[in-house]
Amino acid sequence: MPPDPIRILIDRTPVLVPPGTTVAAAMLHAGADRFHDSVGGSPRGPVCGMGTCFECVVTIDRRRWVRSCLVECVEGMEVSTHERNP
Amino acid sequence: MNGIPESADTVVVGGGPAGIAAAGAAAETGRSVLLVDRRPNLGGNIWYRAVGEGPAADALSDLRRLERGNLRVVASAEVLDVPRSGTALIGRGTDATEVAYGALVLATGARERFLPFPGWTLPNVTGAGGLQLLAKAGAPLKGRRVVVAGTGPLLLAAGAYLRGRGADVRLIAEQTSRRRVWTLALGLIRDRQRLRQALDLRRQLRGIPYLTDCWPLRAEGEGRVQRVTLRHGRKEWSEECDLLACGYHLVPNTELAELLGCRMESGFVTVDEFQATSVPRVFAAGEPVGIGGMELARIEGEIAGRAATEQRERARGLFGERRRLARFRPALDRAFRLSPQLRGLPSPETIICRCEDVSAGALREYGSGREARLQTRCGMGRCQGRVCGPSTEFLWGWSLRGTRPPIVPATVSQLTLRPDSPPTMRQS
Numbered sequence: 001m002p003p004d005p006i007r008i009l010i011d012r013t014p015v016l017v018p019p020g021t022t023v024a025a026a027m028l029h030a031g032a033d034r035f036h037d038s039v040g041g042s043p044r045g046p047v048c049g050m051g052t053c054f055e056c057v058v059t060i061d062r063r064r065w066v067r068s069c070l071v072e073c074v075e076g077m078e079v080s081t082h083e084r085n086p
Numbered sequence: 087m088n089g090i091p092e093s094a095d096t097v098v099v100g101g102g103p104a105g106i107a108a109a110g111a112a113a114e115t116g117r118s119v120l121l122v123d124r125r126p127n128l129g130g131n132i133w134y135r136a137v138g139e140g141p142a143a144d145a146l147s148d149l150r151r152l153e154r155g156n157l158r159v160v161a162s163a164e165v166l167d168v169p170r171s172g173t174a175l176i177g178r179g180t181d182a183t184e185v186a187y188g189a190l191v192l193a194t195g196a197r198e199r200f201l202p203f204p205g206w207t208l209p210n211v212t213g214a215g216g217l218q219l220l221a222k223a224g225a226p227l228k229g230r231r232v233v234v235a236g237t238g239p240l241l242l243a244a245g246a247y248l249r250g251r252g253a254d255v256r257l258i259a260e261q262t263s264r265r266r267v268w269t270l271a272l273g274l275i276r277d278r279q280r281l282r283q284a285l286d287l288r289r290q291l292r293g294i295p296y297l298t299d300c301w302p303l304r305a306e307g308e309g310r311v312q313r314v315t316l317r318h319g320r321k322e323w324s325e326e327c328d329l330l331a332c333g334y335h336l337v338p339n340t341e342l343a344e345l346l347g348c349r350m351e352s353g354f355v356t357v358d359e360f361q362a363t364s365v366p367r368v369f370a371a372g373e374p375v376g377i378g379g380m381e382l383a384r385i386e387g388e389i390a391g392r393a394a395t396e397q398r399e400r401a402r403g404l405f406g407e408r409r410r411l412a413r414f415r416p417a418l419d420r421a422f423r424l425s426p427q428l429r430g431l432p433s434p435e436t437i438i439c440r441c442e443d444v445s446a447g448a449l450r451e452y453g454s455g456r457e458a459r460l461q462t463r464c465g466m467g468r469c470q471g472r473v474c475g476p477s478t479e480f481l482w483g484w485s486l487r488g489t490r491p492p493i494v495p496a497t498v499s500q501l502t503l504r505p506d507s508p509p510t511m512r513q514s
Contacts, residue, residue: 002138020137021224028225033209033310039467040443043309045209047473049219050131051124052197052339054468054495055440063180065468065495069223070162072126 008077023068023079024049024056035068035081090160090176090183094120096394097174097187099165099342102130103380104372104387105193106148111391112191113155120185121157122176124164128152130195131215132380136222148384166500167491168346172367175500177492182500189367189394192343192355193387196373198240198333199476201424202438202446203431205305205314210329217331218244221251228252230328233314235259235302237422238335246290248331256325258291259300259316261334262422267298270421277414279381301428305330335422337476338374344489360393360401361386369394377418382411429481438481439474441467446481455484468495 005016008026015030024046027035034043035056046056051070059080060066068079096112098105101123109121121128127135128149133142141149152159163178175184198213205211212220214236221227232253234245241258249255260267274281300318305311315324338354349356349364354376361369369390372383385408392401432438434447442463452458455465455478464478465471465486470493475486492501 017224018137020135022220025137025220025224028220035209038207038437038440038443040437042207042437042443043209044207044440045310046212046220047200047216048197048213049216049223050197052469052472053200053216053440057468069220070125 006073006075008073008075008079010079011081017073019073021073023058023060023066023071023073023077025069026073027058027068027079027081032081088178088181088183090163090178090185091118091120091158092183093186094118094158095188096120096191096391097122097185097189098191098193098391099174100130100193100195100339100372101125101128101159101161102193102195102372102383103132103145103148104195104383104390105130105191106145106152107384107387108191108193108369108371108391108394109157110148110151111388111397112189112395113152113157115395115397116155117188117395119155119157120187121152121159122163122165123159123161126161128159128161131219134219134222137224144380164494165342166494166496168342169491175492177494177496177500180497180499182496187367189369190346191361191387191390191394192348192363192368192370192374193372193383193390194339194342194374195383196336196338196377197472198236199335199337199480200332200473201236201334201428201431201477201480202436203302203304204433204436205307205311206332207437207440208305208307209310210307211305211311212329212331214238214244214331214333215240216333217329218247221248221253227329229254231256231326232329232331233257233259233302233316233325233327235261235300235314235316235330235332236334237261237424238333239418239422240333240335242284242287242291242296244331245294246287249290249294253329255291255294256327257295257297257316259302259318260296260298261301261425261428262298264298266421266423270417273414273417280414299425301425301431302330302332303431334424334428336373336377338377340374341470341472341489341493343368343370343374344487345491345493359405360398361390362393367394376412376415378412378415379418382408382415385411424480432481438478439464439467441469441473444474449478449482455479455486456488458484459486470494
């Protein structure tokens, strides 16, 4: 039996992912490839997958600027891409 | 309570092969060891654990060794600063602790080099190793059309992995020449292990074109990448794709070494035979010392961990093995040297500094990285030049170095005065 999936909210939409999935991967799973908008207003998504490029930043549980590739999904987590990350 | 102790005999920064080996070797003495990594799980990039899978098979024995002794792993944590001699400010979440160390081992690994070209900031244009990591972390790939591009052995490993996960890998575009790839391949004939790895990859990639002298000229799409135009010799054509995974080999993560004032040469940390840097009690191992791969990183980590805990004679026993593994290093450098033609890729509109949205056209008038930095904020955003530093160095010979604390973005609460510690913000 595979382990129970984890349920998180991405921009208020529920998404189910296997335990161990990072927030960045869960976003891509949900088809959300626009993670944040750059200072000039162009859409951006993850590049390096290892926490160095800072292009996958989103707001997680009201904490802004979090690199979503470094965080694993936790039941009930709220992820938001709307707030413009500086 | 953030789980970070206030002191440790040995602090190891980086939980990849070098860091794991260093921590394991140091812990054998019974001294206290603190192993810090920015991810939730140990393994680094090369041993990154795929969702639903256990740790990488190669890593098992090294990881098991960490379970013994007086060793603590602090995951999801990063060094923010080295506020005083013999201490490191380690941040986790919105908290931080200043940790006093007897010895410090830098096993900070490497990242991919990204080179700017028109359209490279579109979503779904990622690194080559970057996409592999995202896939391991759970990103779906089934049926998605992927073009893998850039340079280095990572392209083959990434291509094979992505295909294994169900991606439709259209082609692998390698910028170096066919002749250089063959020279490297011939050099492997006496290196049984690497030869076997190369042949394995070749088998897994059967049917996927591997084009040398080939690179992406531009990526295009509405809101995300939808097609990439490639160049191969004199030929130019467009390829429809859902993902473009493009990385130009590796650059070392040396920010912490630079902040500590370690002597550097050609971008790498200088070490002696015991992996000791020019700064007392600070050691370095793995890619920051020279790009050489997992096996070499592991031996260097082992040597650093032993030397850091007064087991110098035991460290000496590994010098031969290190010498053997390091032989591959110059061959790798030669094989994947960047073609000067790649300098012509950015158009004036192409973004060079992604964090601050500074274009090539806006930068071209400046004579140095320093000047550009002051006038345009190039290299001063979130990533602090980790992406545009190596690319402007290649494009224009600039240096955006000049690392200042905190070396990764920190919260005010992490840097605020505590009753028992001096301020960590310094004049510089």
